[in-house]
Amino acid sequence: xxxEIERKFLVTDDTYRTEAFAHNHIVQGYMCKDPKRTVxxxxxxxxxxxxxxxxxxxxxxxxxxxEKEIPADEAQELMKLCEPGVIDKTRYLVRxxxxxxxxxxxxxxxxxxxxxxVELEAEDEPFDIPGFLGREVTGDVRYYNSxxxxxPYTCWEKTAD
Numbered sequence: 001x002x003x004e005i006e007r008k009f010l011v012t013d014d015t016y017r018t019e020a021f022a023h024n025h026i027v028q029g030y031m032c033k034d035p036k037r038t039v040x041x042x043x044x045x046x047x048x049x050x051x052x053x054x055x056x057x058x059x060x061x062x063x064x065x066x067e068k069e070i071p072a073d074e075a076q077e078l079m080k081l082c083e084p085g086v087i088d089k090t091r092y093l094v095r096x097x098x099x100x101x102x103x104x105x106x107x108x109x110x111x112x113x114x115x116x117x118v119e120l121e122a123e124d125e126p127f128d129i130p131g132f133l134g135r136e137v138t139g140d141v142r143y144y145n146s147x148x149x150x151x152p153y154t155c156w157e158k159t160a161d
Contacts, residue, residue, distance in 0.1 A: 004053070004065035005123055008143060010134040011114040016103040019130070020092035026104075029082030033146040040146075041078040044091075048075025060139025061123055085109075085149040097128030109152030115143055 017023075028042040035055060042049040048071055054064030070078075079086070087110070092103040099118050106113040115137065118127055137143045142151065 002065050003062060005062045005120045005125075006117050007061060007120065007136060007138045008115055008117045008140075009136050009138075011103060011116050011132050012134040013132050014114075015132045016092050016094050016101075016114075016116070016130070019094045019132075020103070021095060023090055023092045026087070026089050026091055027079075028087045028145065029079045029085070030146050030149060031078070031082050033083060033149070035141075038146050041075055041082055043072060043075050043079070046072050048072045048078075050075070050078070056139070060141070083149065087145050087149060094130060096130040099127045101130060101133075103132075106148070106153065109154050110148050111154060113143075113148070113153040 024045045026042060026044045028040055030038060030040050032039040037055065038051075038053045040049075040051040040053070042051065047069060049067055050070050051065065051067040053066075056063045086108075088107040089104045089110070090107070092105065094101045094103055094116075099120075101116045101118050103114065103116045116130075116133060120127065141147050142156065
């Protein structure tokens, strides 16, 4: 079983843009957003992906993840079956030490939100901290992409932090 271990942080400034070695546009929808499982359809640039994730552990750092690349036209068709709303974001990839941080800059109803994630081999694995990282939000369900569809950042921004 593929286990995803990641930590998520708010981003404090836009230096990630100049530090990034790559970036791409992502649009994704959810066929299922149950807290015990999510089924996501993603289009990243011109590639499609189908992803199934299990429930997060109690601290929100680890969960089962299965992902397969699918043809972009099939992903477009599957998007029609998704629940209303989409996540629209630009992802920047930034190396720091031996890790790569994925920095997501959200658009649309989630504009203004920028978060960074780092995938780890173990929950207690140390990692270098880039200067743009802010407060850790690992396990805060408000920042899960599946939640941002139904409770967009622009609706709770004034009370969030």
